Amino acid sequence: MARGRKPNNSKVTNIKDVKEAKTLDECRDLADAITKISMSDKDIPEIYYNVETSRSVNEISVKGKKERATDDFLRAMQALATVFCEICEIGDKVDETLIHTVNFCKNGVILSAKVELTENGIPQPLCINTPAIPLESKTGGYEMPQYAKDQLNELKKQAVLYSQGNVRDKQLNFALG
Numbered sequence: 001m002a003r004g005r006k007p008n009n010s011k012v013t014n015i016k017d018v019k020e021a022k023t024l025d026e027c028r029d030l031a032d033a034i035t036k037i038s039m040s041d042k043d044i045p046e047i048y049y050n051v052e053t054s055r056s057v058n059e060i061s062v063k064g065k066k067e068r069a070t071d072d073f074l075r076a077m078q079a080l081a082t083v084f085c086e087i088c089e090i091g092d093k094v095d096e097t098l099i100h101t102v103n104f105c106k107n108g109v110i111l112s113a114k115v116e117l118t119e120n121g122i123p124q125p126l127c128i129n130t131p132a133i134p135l136e137s138k139t140g141g142y143e144m145p146q147y148a149k150d151q152l153n154e155l156k157k158q159a160v161l162y163s164q165g166n167v168r169d170k171q172l173n174f175a176l177g
Contacts, residue, residue, distance in 0.1 A: 034048065036104065038100060038101040039074075044064045044069070046063040077099050077102070078098070083133075083151070099113045100113060109130075
């Protein structure tokens with residue numbers, strides 16, 4: 001198990017469960033088992049799941065070699081740019097923000113992004129991480145807005161679909177065929 005990660009209540013027991021989930025409940029279990037989603041510069045995601053065995057909880061990852069994410073997956077990832085910019089107080093940089101990692105932790109969600117800044121006409125990307133954003137506040141403090149929670153759920157859904165083989169090439173083949 002990754003350091004600092006605690007097992008969740010998911011029922012994923014091996015990578016086969018990820019690839020073969022069919023029912024809505026099985027897909028929800030998979031979405032709840034996701035610990036991290038990251039996107040490469042070439043739109044190839046890597047999705048991390050907590051996997052329970054009889055002795056421990058391990059983290060496995062699903063990563064495409066050349067299989068790019070679908071447009072829906074990319075849109076779901078980028079939809080988080082608005083809340084990212086709100087939290088980082090750079091609201092005017094939404095269009096220049098590229099979300100590349102969403103990390104689910106016990107304290108909430110950590111978003112990581114590159115923000116394109118330009119100084120003297122030269123682009124200078126800046127990598128920024130949010131602090132852990134609570135999904136629910138127990139003390140009445142800041143918590144993830146409902147629209148962002150909905151976006152996170154859509155992102156997890158797209159991650160599960162990608163893990164099951166829903167990739168851009170198939171999307172293009174379907175559109176062409």
